[in-house]
Amino acid sequence: MELAYTEGSIRWPLRRQLCKIEYNWIQGVEALEDYEPGVNTASSVPRETRVLNALSKSFMSSHGHPGRRLVPELLDEFEVRGPNGTHTCYTVTLAACNLRDVSFSLFPLDVARALSHSLAQAVACVHSQGYVHGDLHLNNVLLALPSNFDDLSVEQLYAKYGKPETPLPPNIPAEAARPLLLGRSIDQLTLSTARLLLNDSGEAFCPASEVRLGRDCHTPSGARAPESKFEPGVPLTHRSDIWSLATALWELMGMKPIVAQHIDVLGPMPSDWWLRWKARDELEVAVQKWRRREGNKIVEEEKAAFLDLMHRMLVYLPEERLTADEVLQSDWMVKWALPDYERSLKGST
Template structure:
């Protein structure tokens, strides 16, 4: 009797008893790391946009074209983009007969009161300080309750493509970083610096300067027909149906997932680690931060825009502390070789400095894997700039630009120039 009972317990359950029409269970808040546990088929999960598996409690709000929000005020007609914490949509504002950019945050990433206060402050300054024109204006905000939780929604004026998404005429195949002509790059730099000067004078640190967050303004699209701006659903690779593997209806996800448009774009919140290569030393070492971190990042951006190459190549592995330590160490070692030797004050703040440098002389340990045969694998800033600079910059101007970038990449934050001081530099005034 006992043996038979145990054998009965070990028999596989019959799937015929399961009701295919029964509703699926509520997904766990944490997305599964193993593909075999994904809810959706590979077609939707492989589209280069927000990850389908994050349509779950705490995650993205499911949006389908034609959806209306805020008591029918905003009607979605096109996907603009997505990031780790939000999706962005082009919508028609029925109250003012205009097009707007609608950003819907994930439920778990509700905008902090500090961030929301900054956005409101910038919008209030729009009619007072002319420099506020370098930031898009908040038009409205509302709270959305959906199957995945409560979401903060922000409504902005529509913006054009980001500097990162532009495809330039002379851009090489598979080149992910655009290389701008000097004249165009200088205009971008001037506008960005004016915006930074405005922020810093109001005690605001931007904290995430990079090409994807620099947007071009649009010509007035008020009179453009809605049909011209609607999502083009005839392009096969631009969308995918969202289907559960078990065939059940999923109320936490949209029916279709879309790529953001290649032309219309808007910035979305992103993890700070996605811009790790622009981090200042004090940011890496967990020290006090302020406006100087924006100046450091701006120096990295200048090099990138003018050469089409990154000044520092930093790759993050997993979230393990070991991988993070290796990433930080590699970044600091690049500072030592590309800019100048790390000072003792910085080495003293670096917990693992003795692994790479002699604790007394502070000379590099030649036996380390990054210094095999006593030679650094990194070239200096000047050598790298000379290798990749555009043809319209000669050697004399290269020296001026490299000197200017070096002023921004000073290890001591208090010694970096302010945005206002940079705007007075002769190179920007030419």
């Protein structure tokens, strides 16, 4: 077994289920000696497991949401007693690398559109159950693995991704492990592999039953809604996720976080400044010249629709921003992102 790191936890990707091997993330640390599903459930359950449990129950009691499969499923909870202490662990759906790890270059245009629609659908799914994700950025968006990944034997897994290693630098505990890298380079991404999971619910909360003030927002500053900075004593809402979603969509479509950079420098913009905002012109520099080189540049009609969507998501007053459902109903999502998303479902394996 091997480790993989996330924002608030460390993960192990192996689980046996009777005679069939099923790979899932086991979030926790250290050696998992004699792990048996359902045994040694931890008494102190982390916030993320509470949220995932609540979401699972909501989905079971309703007709479900089309974005349900884009949210990791909680499979088990338990404790591990190892040489470095006792740790709460839980298993969730296995995935590959996060989108930040592969966003060093430009996503193929059809892949960027499909991933954008998937991400908006995942956020809409979480919101439909009354929750705010609270930490939305590309580090917390994972590439899903192909459905036939569970068909790999342990030997085949090691042959493809490498065997476990246990380095022992002097500054770490006596027992540790290096992460398993299941990712792929951006030039390997196609529509058939453009599937994601919205990860890390450790900052998620339900506004109907829990107040989360702006000052307690831990989203990275480049993706953080401005109300958390300028109104730190005001509760966050679902619309805070919408601002973060907009910055993520821009990065998916435009390679570098232009929106975040300019907002950090200029502060939040009044709506009537948007048309004069110089970052609009930088779309040509940051996106179009690269897409033109790859032969798949964004046409003017799509560019206008995408910028209009950004305009309606990046609004200073939270209550004036689009909802997640309205994002999915926008012209850009319906005319450009949705068709590529649907093609990705037909070609996925």
